[in-house]
Amino acid sequence: MKLICFLLLSFTVFSQEKYRISGSVKDAKTGVGIPGASIYLEGTTLGTQADSAGNYHVNRIATGRYRLVASFVGYKPRIQFIEVRTESKVLNLTLEEDNQTLDEVRVSSTRDKTWEKQIRIFEKAFLGDSYNRKEVQILNKEVVNFEEDDDRLIATAIAPLVIENQSLGYKITYTLDRLEKTRDLTSFRGLARYELIRSATPKQQKRWDENRKDAYLGSLSHFLKALFDNQLEAEGFNAYLLKPGLQNSSAGKRGFFFDISTNRHFPFQASDLVKPYRDTDLYFLDTQNAIELVYNQRRVLRPVFPDAPYPYTILIPKGLVLLSAEGNLMDPFSLEMRGDMGRIGMAELLPLDYMP
Numbered sequence: 001m002k003l004i005c006f007l008l009l010s011f012t013v014f015s016q017e018k019y020r021i022s023g024s025v026k027d028a029k030t031g032v033g034i035p036g037a038s039i040y041l042e043g044t045t046l047g048t049q050a051d052s053a054g055n056y057h058v059n060r061i062a063t064g065r066y067r068l069v070a071s072f073v074g075y076k077p078r079i080q081f082i083e084v085r086t087e088s089k090v091l092n093l094t095l096e097e098d099n100q101t102l103d104e105v106r107v108s109s110t111r112d113k114t115w116e117k118q119i120r121i122f123e124k125a126f127l128g129d130s131y132n133r134k135e136v137q138i139l140n141k142e143v144v145n146f147e148e149d150d151d152r153l154i155a156t157a158i159a160p161l162v163i164e165n166q167s168l169g170y171k172i173t174y175t176l177d178r179l180e181k182t183r184d185l186t187s188f189r190g191l192a193r194y195e196l197i198r199s200a201t202p203k204q205q206k207r208w209d210e211n212r213k214d215a216y217l218g219s220l221s222h223f224l225k226a227l228f229d230n231q232l233e234a235e236g237f238n239a240y241l242l243k244p245g246l247q248n249s250s251a252g253k254r255g256f257f258f259d260i261s262t263n264r265h266f267p268f269q270a271s272d273l274v275k276p277y278r279d280t281d282l283y284f285l286d287t288q289n290a291i292e293l294v295y296n297q298r299r300v301l302r303p304v305f306p307d308a309p310y311p312y313t314i315l316i317p318k319g320l321v322l323l324s325a326e327g328n329l330m331d332p333f334s335l336e337m338r339g340d341m342g343r344i345g346m347a348e349l350l351p352l353d354y355m356p
Contacts, residue, residue, distance in 0.1 A: 020088040022057035025050045025070050028094040037072040037095065038173070040193040042079075044353040045170075047193050062353075069191055070095060073159070077175060077191060111142065118146040122155050125186045126179055127163075128345025135166040136347040144176075155179040155188075164197075165347060168215060169208035171195040172346065194351040215348050216356045218295035218311060220341050225327030228283065230270040239293035240265035242314070257294060257308035265292060277322055282330065285321040290314050295340075304339075311340035328352055 025037040033054020040047025041058070044066075050056045063084050068091065071077040075095035082089065111119075119141055127136055138144075143159040156178055163172040172194055179188035199205035216222055218236070226235035238258070242265045255262045268287075277284045294310040303309040315335050322330035329335060336342075 018060045018062060019084050020057055020059050021061060021068070021082070021084070021091055022055070022088070023091040023093060024054050025056060025072075025093045025095060026054055027075075028096045034072050034075070034095060037070055037075075038193065039068070039070045039093075041353075042067040042069050043192050043194070043351060045194045045196055045351045046353060047195070069193070071160075071175065071191075074098060079191075115146065118148065118153060118155075119144060121153060121181065122146070122179065124345075125153075125181045126155075126188060126345055127347040129343040131345065131347030132167050137164050138162070139164055151183050153179075153181045155181075163346060166197070167208075167347070168211050168350070169197045169199065169205070170351070171197055174346065192346075192349075192351075212350060212354065213356055215350055216354065218298060218340075219344070219350075220315075220329065220335075220337065221327040221350070222356075223293065223295075223327070224323050224329065225325075227270050228274050228323065228325055228327060232270060236295055236297035237293055238296055238308070239268075239291055241268050241287060241289040242292050244289060255305075257292075257305035257312075259307075274323075282322050282324060285317060285323070288317050290316045300340075313337060313339040313341040315341075 025034050025039060026032060027034060033050065033052075035050055035052045035054060037050040037054065037056070038047065039050065039056045039058060041061070046058055046061060048056050048058050061084055063086070065081070065083050068080045068082050069077055070080075070093045072095060074097060076098045078093050078095055080091070080093070082091070122144060123138065123141075127138075139162045140159065143157045143161065145156055145158065147154040155176070157176040161172075161174045161176055163174060165172060172192055174193075175191040177189045177191075180186070199208060222235065223232075223237055223239075226232045226237055227239075229235075232239055240260070243263065255264060260266060273285055273287055274283050275286050276282075292312070292314045294308045294312050296308075296310045298311055299309050300311055304312040315337060318334050318336060320331075321334045324330070
């Protein structure tokens, strides 16, 4: 069984009011502005580059919680949690030199056959199982380094990965912290900045809009949003709570998906699962049972259950599961994803500010 964990932003939007963040990015030691520094809200399309004096501004920010990232080659990324509520903000940031990075930014012009094999494994693990290889490409694969022992592959990168996604119309700059792949597990974490690619024609833009909507439908964000709104069936989902322990047992996949007489799983009301979390605008899943679900608006050739020929996923809570009203998971490692959702990679992930 494959598990993929994505480090996305602890991000939630409360309203559609728009605000602005501005300030400067300077060298922590010299106090001099850093021209060209990237400033962005992690996991979104909201970002900019500092001007020649190191000043920046990011516009059209909806009220909510974000993770602001400032980065530049040769410096350690600066990550700051921010909350935008009723007014624009001024944030002056400093970056510290990363001496290790400066020493390591040497890209070999040649890679051996072992590396070529490893990069193919990496692309499938990082981008996903079923992406279009002609339309989704890592433009600077040479920055990826590997360590391998027994059945474990570990990947790191000496510079941010640049991904051109002509299927969804995004350029993604991804600062990879670490990817680890074993026979049973694939996990990676990092910082993602999305940029919209300008369409050449209205036809191309229409195609991108359709592909983005298709990527959203049946996704984890779609499921969590439908769960929050108590609209699972209306949105095309059928879901049950598994009896404890069955997510790791072959008995959990015997019989029929919609048959509740087998004592394998049981139905639930969304309102019983999603509850307000303390004095915040967040919510939590009030269960430690695994949730199994299908998205019945798509069909698959090899279904897990004969009566449910649809994409099948098991979601396994790992501690406190917090989410926003928009369906964004506050901690991506609080849910294990097994099955179809677990096979999705960066090639099919949408920015967190995407609105269907």
